[in-house]
Amino acid sequence: MSARIGVYVCECGPNIPDRIDIDRVLEEISPLKDVAVAKRYRLLCSNDGKKYLADEIRSEKLTHLVVAACSPRDHEKTFMKVCLEAGLNPFLFQMVNIREQCAWIFSEKSEATRMAVKYIRAGISRVTLHEPLLQKEIKATPDVLVVGGGIAGVETALSLAGQKRRVYLVERSDALGGTAARLGRLLPHQGTDMRLIQEKIEHAENNENISVFKGCEVEDIRGFLGNFEVSLKRSGGEPPPEMFRVGAVVVATGFALWDAFDPDVTGYGKIDDVVTSLEFEAMSASGKILKKNGSPPRSVALIHCVGRKEKGYCSKVCCLYSLKFAHQLKDSQPAPDVFEFYSDLCLPEKTDQDVFEEAKKRGVRFLRADDIRVEGRNGKIRIAYRDGSAEEAVEVEMAVLAPAMVPAPDSDRLARMLNIPLDETGFFKEAHSMLDPVSAPISGIYIAGCASGPKSIPESVVQAQAASGKILSVLMLGKTLEPEVKVSTIKEELCTGCQTCLNVCFYGAISFDAFRGVSVVNEAICRGCGSCVGSCPSGAISSKQFTYQQLFKEVMEALR
Template sequence: MEKKIGVYLCECGPNIAENVDIDRMLEAVSSIEDVEVAEKHRLLCSEDGKEFLRQSIKEHSLTHVVVAACSPKQHELTFMNVCEEAGVSPYLFQLANIREQCAWITPNKEEATEKALRYTRAAISRVRYHDPLEKKEIECSPDVLVVGGGIAGIRAAQSVAVAGRKAYLVEKGSSLGGKVKEFEKLFPHMNSASDVIEQETRNLLAKGNIEVFTESEVEEILGFLGNFQVKVKTKAEDEERELSVGAIVLATGFELLNPEELLRYGYRKSDAVYTSLEFERMNASGEIVLKNGKPPSSVAIIHCVGRGEKGYCSRACCLYSLKFARYLKSRIPGVKVTHFCSDLCIPGKSSQSFYEETKEMGVDFVRATDIEVAGNGEGVTVKYETQPGAGDSLAVDMVILAPAMEPSSDAGTFAEMLNIPLGEGGFFAEEHEKLAPISTPTEGIFIAGCAQGPKNVTDSVVQAEAAAGKILSTLVLGRRLELEAKVSHISESFCTGCQTCISVCPYGAITLDEMRKISVVNEVLCHGCGNCVAACPSGAASVRHFTFTQVYQELAEVLR
């Protein structure tokens, strides 16, 4: 087929035009073999620029398109869509970055122009060898599995269960609500936790398209985005259900560090030392009393228990410790409350106000390190240092420990089952901390709430709704799922069956064909990252659209 390549240079306002000689580039590329037309435009990514490009492609009946402009990350998809609208395969297009890689970093205009010209020639040389890859689509299930019936799981299930879409909520406990159902109040507004959970549960059960499994566990998950097959075992009825879903939300919550592991805090050695959750339950029972049945006259609240050992801040502990001071002052007006902390984590305006108001109730704060708790007969003594070598102590009737938040005990099981990594502290690792905090490297698997890391109730709900929003925009009702075309391919004749590619694939997209003893790529799971290509010792692996010939032609022109 005769090749007719169109080359379009974007001035990007002054960003490129001020430091690159566009007219010189046009003159140089116009004479290159197969170049049918070479034109410039003030701003190709603008609506006017896209229409100009679209009409020019049609007018010259182009077969291939090269655009020299900005970063592919910013506008490659923009120009690919324009090519498709103009009747040219989006894979017969190549973008040369002459802004970030030339105009912005090379101060000498002549040198910047020469470099930009090399990059544009390289793009022309490469695009000749592009193939019009075929886009593939598959049918997908719009339904969603939510694992974990805490506040994040409840809200995620509610949010995804819109008309025409079903949500399955699986909770291993006997009831919904997670840790929140054990609280009396929620900071900073001190609203009733039980009222919140009851209302959220009512809203959940009122929806006819949500099926709830309590005392149940997920035994197996197979498949990929749009087509997961799930086995759920119900303990009470001892039966197994098979579900078909398109996406999964892991809202498996958290556990608290067992302070018994940290001997210096005296937990289990003294009846007067409680964990935060134990104190929550005591307060929710209606009274705060010691083992002797009397209310404490003095209480120490110790922050950051286990933070040094875990290596991270649990974020919510400082604020719920302030809530405990309010519990105490409300039920025992004359009680003396002392907080021991090395730092205070109170982000946001409402949290700061919550702290200031709590402090005005007569609550003391001691900045301390090297804290130890020891029994002293009737009560306990808190020993601490305010600065190196400056030790002090305080006798109190009760000590409340705020232990670090840990991942749920089944986090490792799900990580292995779904081929998703565990990050800091053993929590599920997000795909990107800023750009994709609720996604995982395995497409179709999302994380919400404390499954992703320590956080408060408000942040857990926000993250659950974000995960639901991502699912609703990805698995659109009535629309087939478009797969990535630039995927890996393994040559049967070159593959030796060494399985190196399987070990380096982060998406679990490659398996061994036991009969033929060769590796096979599941194109539905493959993201075209190229790990297998770099690792393959026999050269059997390649990535479509990044073949050896294509990359060689591009590099040869740059280095010529």
């Protein structure tokens, strides 16, 4: 059967006929090969217009449709829907933008008309080469793997687990709760009460829809959104290995504290009673903030920003927890002298400054300090620092370092396994740092909490709930997934196996079949961006609806 193309020029009210001679356009288009009908209509996107178009598709027995109107951003979807309703495959349709690209930009009517003819010819030439693509459906598992049993992982598991959705919560250590569970207390606006954290852990442990694997690590993950296969191993290496299928993966592996600081500068490891913030938290949790000799410190230095310069970023929460420490110290009897050594006070949340003002009122001394050196002197700790141009020093009995937060160890191994990127700081990289902060670039993989960078506990909890929100809106119970239709395809006979495409694919949709020596596209993951098409040196890859032939024909006509 030969093609019957219908070409419809929308007037868009006065917008197009004022600037384009539509009759002239139709005159030029009508005689073209395969054009069965070429007509004009007042407003195709109106309800009457859509009905008219559907009737035309049926009565004229059209095999392809070209609509010359506004930008496809406005109404491509509208007309694809019309095609679908009229029984025409919506991918056998081409939209030509003669409003924004002709009518609205040329001052001469003759010029706008000439360009409109070219563009419509281009549209006609490509539409006959279109394939009747079909929307595929993929069955998906609603279950979810959460890697990391800290507060973000626990919150994610609690938000997701339900009667028909199992969550596998994998924690490398022997206990859930991560860093949050090891703290001495929370901040006032976080509820101060550590029971909040403990309750969440207990709920996760006792939830029959959550399988908790403590002392376990992910051995391998393969698959894609809706269908990942996961195998676990015991951290010690002993069996039993666990295998299961999940539809999504949440990376909630937390952070570590930077520990590569110079003992000659920080005194850590060389001078007694110089501790890190987490060591102080442990003392605080045990209720005994004591020096090594067992007596309470009469003066304490809290040193912010340890490693800020070296790492090149601010860890966001150290100022606030150092303020928390100051309050905690001032709560004890007798209250010690407390000195905070800081560079900039970073108090970005609405209640943070109150905590600071309160500390000032309680007599905590705030010293803006550069080039801090912690030295031992006669059994005391001497903090030498520079204030502007002056050299100053303070003697204390205990010093608490607030080191930078850094990526959790082994992040790179997990990143490689999941085929997701880390950023230049070594934390997991977000799909979009602004608009999609809890997704990894690959569909079906999410990031929550400090795995993607320093965060407070409430922020980590928000991210956990956010990852849950994203998963619940994608992996709906009883629903299939609809992957992208206009995906890339690889002609195996042309593929030389150079694997260039693997490196350019942002979504991890391409893998290498070593046996056949060719790259393979996973259509369930491909988003049709076309990066691989451009990268392939042998021209083996093409994008459905953007084949070389289609583009060549289209451009040829446009340039005639």
